[in-house]
Amino acid sequence: MDQSTEKLLAHYQPLLDAACVAGREQLERSGFDISLMPSIETFSFERQPDPFTQQETLNGRWGEAQGQRRANLVINADGSLLMECDLLCPHPRHEGRWAEQVSIWGRDAGNLKAEISLLAELEG
Numbered sequence: 001m002d003q004s005t006e007k008l009l010a011h012y013q014p015l016l017d018a019a020c021v022a023g024r025e026q027l028e029r030s031g032f033d034i035s036l037m038p039s040i041e042t043f044s045f046e047r048q049p050d051p052f053t054q055q056e057t058l059n060g061r062w063g064e065a066q067g068q069r070r071a072n073l074v075i076n077a078d079g080s081l082l083m084e085c086d087l088l089c090p091h092p093r094h095e096g097r098w099a100e101q102v103s104i105w106g107r108d109a110g111n112l113k114a115e116i117s118l119l120a121e122l123e124g
Contacts (some may be wrong), residue, residue, distance in 0.1 A: 009045055015042060020040055036069075044060065059074050080105070082103070100117040100119045
């Protein structure tokens with residue numbers, strides 16, 4: 001990772017840490033194991049230009065060794081974050097529904113939002 005990316009990562013570290021906490025809290029409230037949320041240390045990061053504004057964004061990616069689950073995040077130049085982590089498993093509290101992913105978003109580390117996206121159970 002280059003020095004500019006490291007500097008940007010250090011600047012946004014409190015927001016990134018808060019996003020992981022928000023994701024774990026949402027998982028726990030919904031009856032999932034909080035270990036489904038990867039830690040920030042396991043992500044790889046890079047800077048990229050936003051396709052619309054051309055301003056610099058911080059992008060992170062994580063992938064399970066088996067390639068079955070993935071997570072990604074972006075922090076835009078305005079400081080807004082969107083993080084999505086695949087779950088792809090039956091929902092423990094909604095019979096016949098699957099949890100697709102947990103999403104976390106916001107700008108303020110103290111006021112992030114999180115939700116779990118549901119899918120209808122797939123038939124064989």
